[in-house]
Amino acid sequence: MITELADFSVQPDHHEAFGQALAQGVATVLSKAEGYLGHEILASQETRGRWVLLVRWSTLEAHTVGFRESSAFAEWRALIGPYFAQPPRVEHFDLTDASR
Amino acid sequence: MITELADFSVQPDHHEAFGQALAQGVATVLSKAEGYLGHEILASQETRGRWVLLVRWSTLEAHTVGFRESSAFAEWRALIGPYFAQPPRVEHFDLTDASR
Numbered sequence: 001m002i003t004e005l006a007d008f009s010v011q012p013d014h015h016e017a018f019g020q021a022l023a024q025g026v027a028t029v030l031s032k033a034e035g036y037l038g039h040e041i042l043a044s045q046e047t048r049g050r051w052v053l054l055v056r057w058s059t060l061e062a063h064t065v066g067f068r069e070s071s072a073f074a075e076w077r078a079l080i081g082p083y084f085a086q087p088p089r090v091e092h093f094d095l096t097d098a099s100r
Numbered sequence: 101m102i103t104e105l106a107d108f109s110v111q112p113d114h115h116e117a118f119g120q121a122l123a124q125g126v127a128t129v130l131s132k133a134e135g136y137l138g139h140e141i142l143a144s145q146e147t148r149g150r151w152v153l154l155v156r157w158s159t160l161e162a163h164t165v166g167f168r169e170s171s172a173f174a175e176w177r178a179l180i181g182p183y184f185a186q187p188p189r190v191e192h193f194d195l196t197d198a199s200r
Binding site (some may be wrong): 002003005019022023026031038039040041042043044045046047050052054056060091092093094095096097098099100 | 119139140154192195
């Protein structure tokens with residue numbers, strides 16, 4: 001299991017609309033992808049227009065190959081891409097310690 | 101409930117040592133704080149020296165006032181601060197959507 005962390009920046013006045021696009025994109029596209037295990041959408045309290053999406057994938061390749069090279073990726077980007085104020089910063093992480 | 105996201109950057113050759121300091125600091129200091137509800141520690145696969153700490157707090161003030169103004173905060177920073185290559189980026193988030 002790996003965790004994708006995507007850090008998005010949109011114009012402040014698109015804050016709510018982007019949050020809705022993100023939730024819609026996850027519900028209708030991302031969550032249907034092979035290897036998708038779960039997600040969290042986080043809205044910054046300090047920086048209007050900053051959103052963080054955490055996605056748990058079964059493997060790194062489920063995201064970087066399976067999803068990104070699928071036609072679903074174009075649908076996903078069509079929903080959220082128009083809001084980007086700059087390219088999102090996306091990296092993959094290992095969960096080394098947790099308590100819930 | 102709010103989520104703190106702290107994005108840390110340390111020298112690449114301090115990557116493992118910092119991960120250990122972070123886990124130790126959470127176990128011995130942060131997790132004892134009033135209002136602490138849970139955490140995740142994430143290590144970047146792409147950027148050696150990048151770590152992300154997610155902390156769930158009961159309220160914003162539990163972190164910004166209760167913890168940061170306590171003597172425990174000095175202990176916490178003594179454990180992890182010496183590794184910082186630059187000041188961590190710390191913000192607070194609302195969880196707007198999730199599936200686990």
